[in-house]
Amino acid sequence: MTDIPILPPENIMVLQARAQAVAGLSLGQLAGELGVDVPADQRKKKGWVGQLLELALGADARNQSLPDFTRLGIELKTLPINAQGKPRETTFVCTIPLLTIQYQQWENSQVWNKLRHVLWVPVEACPSIPLAERRLGKAILWCPNAQQAAILQQDWLEITGMIAMGELELLSGKWGQYLQVRPKGLNGRCLCWGYNQAGDKVQTLPRGFYLRTSLTKQILQLQT
């Protein structure tokens, strides 16, 4: 999945039309249309569904720190759905630059820039359904409403404040109403630099921001 046979969408209408065209397809059907193999074991291909959708919809950001649809400023996220139609998992947003995030403002932060425009694509994700048979849902183009944005900002300020104060030991997945901090690395031996409370550089786990399902559940309900 390295080529980009589908050109980037010129506008939102084109993007939405493409998303609508794949809604209802199974992952196996879509992969077949794109000439992509369906992995036998998702444990070794955790990002496969997301990458399949990037290909199908014409995302052009690759692994740059830009919205997936660079021209439209829209981020693409797949949303794994359980049998009850609710999100199965939190949603990864971005890794946290522990040494420099204290110099970001919310308004120009990576989190806000990623979340201000998101195209959510629900995907069946029950382990009981074979990967190729899981179906794609109707995409939702979402912008945070005032209340959602306010809570995200509050979470971000709280967490960023802790990082700035060097409170890495206190930092855990328990903080934040919508925004959550969790490890984000290859494994538990993967380390990066941060500050401790004395202001010294210390090695610590890389962390990322994630969205709790309490928020994505709301987003999902917008369509029904």
Add this chain to the structure above:
DNA sequence: AAGTGATCATAA
């Protein structure tokens, strides 16, 4: 069953 921590693949 949720919630939180741990982990896997790939490209540049």
Add this chain to the structure above:
DNA sequence: TTATGATCACTT
């Protein structure tokens, strides 16, 4: 080593 894409799996 950084970024991208997430799901796995253990604990509570």
